[in-house]
Amino acid sequence: MSTPPRASMRSLVRSFVVLVAVSVALQLASLMAVREIGRRTEQSRLLLSASDATRDLLDRYASTTYLAVVGLSTSDWELLLRQRKLAKEFEEQLSKNFAALRQGGKAHIGGAEVSLVSEDDPATKERLAATDSLWAEVRTSAVRVLRSDNQSLRNNPDIERFQTASQRLTEALVTLDADIRQRAEPDLRWLGQAQRALPVGTVALMLLLGAFVYRRILLPFDASMKDLARSEGALRVARDELECRVEERTAELSAANAALVAERERLAHANQALEAQREELHRANAELERQEQALRRSNEELERRVEERTAELREAQQRSLELARQAGMTEIASNVLHNVGNVLNNLNTASAMLAERLRALRVDPILKAAEMLEAQKPDLAGFFSKDERGRRLPEYFGKLGQNLTAERGELLSLVGALEGHVAHIRAVVDFQQSYATVTNLDEPVDLAVVLEDALRMAVPSGGRGGVVIDRALSSLPRALCDKHKVLQIVLNLLGNAKWALGEREGENKRLAVRLARPAEDRVRIQIIDNGVGIDSALLTKIFQHGFTTRKGGHGFGLHASALVARAMGGTLVAESEGPGLGATFTLEFPFRSAEA
Structure with missing residues (x-):
């Protein structure tokens, strides 16, 4: 039996090692590609989850803000404080989620925190910046709603701006979800193709290795065996040929059988994955139907509660008007x-x-x-x-x-x-x-005479304690209005002005009464003093029921006056440059000439 040269053996071993190394490198590259595509797919999934969670938080934030406005308008301070606290928590979570979406970090998803990486896609970055600016607009409009003087739940421009900003932000998040899904589709396709290609590549490399072994090892070995068989006799050659053919056929059948088994296993895994996805899809559809039914029931309950609360508010307003009359x-x-x-x-x-x-x-x-x-x-x-x-x-x-x-x-x-x-x-x-008769009917009234009567009742001796009264009463036609309501409001304002002047130290205490007609259909009454003044943060709170800064005060006079002014179709506002700088109360209501 002849022996192959040493150089041929080294070349054979070197070729085999290179082929194995190339196979391993190709497999590692495929695995790294699959891992990278999986990482990008997982990041897209986390972004979608964070966007969905942010949209859900935004809906809850809008609901809590609206309920806080309901508590503010109904003077339900417990509801107001509870909803404000919830709105603050949702606002912090939303701010953290928007920051995480824009530049990476921790985000709230389903009650847990997940880590997001910063986005490097320019289009996605631009949309995230747009959602961030819209979130700032939603926060600003929410603060304006809670600090607004208009406590009406209908036809309130501040609430409408808040709802519009929230809707725009929700639409922007939906658009961001669509972009992320669209961008993730190629990654998902590549991941699927790579996962399908890995078994095929493995089988191909195995066949390639088998062919190499067969061509570079088995064939030379077969040739040497044939030479040996020819030297031993024709019978040995024939038997060796038969055995060689049997071995070749067996190897081919084994390889084919192995490929068939691998293909069958791959198809079984694919069927199992498809069945799992189908079941997951069914569960998701059922969950969506349950959530839709729950949301529909919640909306119906909210509408019913809003209608009940509106009826209660109307009844409370009527009681407040009656109490205002009695207080007057x-x-x-x-x-x-x-x-x-x-x-x-x-x-x-x-x-x-x-x-x-x-x-x-x-x-x-x-x-x-x-x-x-x-x-x-x-x-x-x-x-x-x-x-x-x-x-x-x-x-x-x-x-x-x-x-x-x-x-x-x-x-x-x-x-x-x-x-x-x-x-x-x-x-x-x-x-x-002369003012003891209670009536709700309008009558011809000389407003200047009513103001003089109020001054005689509130400051009977023409000013006490060094108070100088300055009258500027324009001559107006007799107005058609309820003089008792006007007298009630003016007496409350004069009483507050007297108290403010009494609390002020020093001399030169002045009380001014102005009557003017700023427009053809409006009349204005102003009570101006240079007393202790009002802090700017309290200019709207002083009209709330039960709020007072006077020692021994009941906090009902200005609230009742504001209600009476609103019942007359007018307004009552307070102005002050700050503590120690006096205050101006302005009453405006529609002017209807008694002559007309």
Whole structure:
């Protein structure tokens, strides 16, 4: 038997090692490609999950913000605080999710946190920047809704802007989902093709290795065996040929059988994966149907609760108007009692001075002089001519008469003051009786006269404690309105102005009353003082029910006045440059001429 040269063996081994190395390198490259495509697919899936979770958080944020506005409009502070807290939590989660989508980081998905990497696709980056700006607009409009003076749930431009911004952001997220899915489709196709190509490539490499072994090893070995067989005899050659053919056929059959088994296993795995995907799709469809039914029930329940809450709000508004009327009558009665109390104080002072003067009258000297004359009655002529006391007695009586005349004048002046105070009390009571009739009907009213009456009731003596009253009452035609409502609002505003001026230290306290007609169909009444002023953060809170900065205040006057002004179709607003700089309250309502 002949032996192959050493160089041929080395070449054979080298070729075999190169082929194995190439096969391993191709397999590693395929695995790395599959891993990279899988990583990109997983990142796309995480982005889609984060976008869906962000859209769900946005819906919940919008719902909690709307419920907070409902609590604010109904003065349900517990609901307001709870929904504000929830809205704050959703806002923080949304901000974190948008930041993670834009530049990578932690994001909330289904109650858990996942890590996202920064996106490198320019189009996706541009859409993420657009969603970030829309999120800033949604946050700004939500803050404006919660700080708005307009607490109406319908026809509220701030709520409409908030809903519009939320809808635009939701649409932007949906568009981002579509872009991510569209971009992930090629990766998914490549991943599927690579996963299908790996078994085929493995089988091909195995066949290639088999062919190499067969051509470079088995064939030379077969040739040497044939040479050996030819040297041993024809029979051995024939038998070797038969065995060789049997081995070749067996190898071919084994390779074909192995390929068939591998193909059958691949088809079985593919069928199992397809069946699993089909079941997963069925479960997802069922879950979507359940969520749709739950959402429909939630919407119906929310609509029912909104209708019930609207009816409650209407009823509460009617009760507030009735309470405002009662509070107005109570305020007027309180002002009258206050004015009568001031006059009674003056009356008490005058009566005390009269009693003191009566007690100080010099009556004892007259009695003593009368006793002296009674004792000298037998000889009055001698008493007046000879006695020094008798000679001085006429001069004493003259001076005593002058003193008594002066005392009588002062006493008469005090009595006149008492009569004046009593007449003032009667005038205040008669004046209040002219406003005692309760009515809800409009009547011709001279607004300047109503303001003068309010000043007489609120500041009866034309200003006390150094307060200077400045009137600027334009001459207007008689207006058709409810004078009791106007009087109620003005008395509340004058009472607050008096308190603000009383709390202010120093002199130069001024109270201004303005009446003007800024437009043909509007009338404006302003109460201006230079008292303690109002902080800018409280300019809207002072009209809320129960809110007050006065010691002993009940926090209902300004709230009731605002409700009455709204019932008249008007507005009541407060302005102030800050603490210590005074305040201006402006009442505006529609002007209807009584003549027209």
